[in-house]
Amino acid sequence: MWVSTLLIGLVPVLLLKGSPTSRTRLDEPDHLRVRCPVCSWQPRKSDRWLCSPGCLHRWNTFETAGICPGCTRTWEETACLRCEAWSRHEDWYVHGER
Numbered sequence: 543m544w545v546s547t548l549l550i551g552l553v554p555v556l557l558l559k560g561s562p563t564s565r566t567r568l569d570e571p572d573h574l575r576v577r578c579p580v581c582s583w584q585p586r587k588s589d590r591w592l593c594s595p596g597c598l599h600r601w602n603t604f605e606t607a608g609i610c611p612g613c614t615r616t617w618e619e620t621a622c623l624r625c626e627a628w629s630r631h632e633d634w635y636v637h638g639e640r
């Protein structure tokens with residue numbers, strides 16, 4: 543007759559309060575983690591790349607995934623502003639912790 547009382551304590555407690563979007567990440571100014579595959583330099587939002595040879599537009603290439611807003615050219619490789627090495631654009635992105 544005590545068994546049913548014990549089983550109540552084994553019911554899993556689901557803590558699903560709140561919406562998944564309620565988490566704000568004020569500590570991280572950049573939602574994307576980007577770094578040079580060669581020297582690990584991390585560009586900031588204020589850094590600019592030059593479309594050259596091209597339309598000479600200056601913009602942050604990581605905000606457009608390597609596409610020049612001036613002439614819509616896709617830059618498949620991105621030069622590092624620090625070590626000047628060219629790397630594949632997708633290699634710059636640090637894929638999240640798994």
Ligand SMILES: [Zn+2]
Pocket residue numbers: 578579580581582583622623624625626627
């Ligand atoms: Zn570099």
Ligand SMILES: [Zn+2]
Pocket residue numbers: 593596597598599610611612613614615
């Ligand atoms: Zn361009």
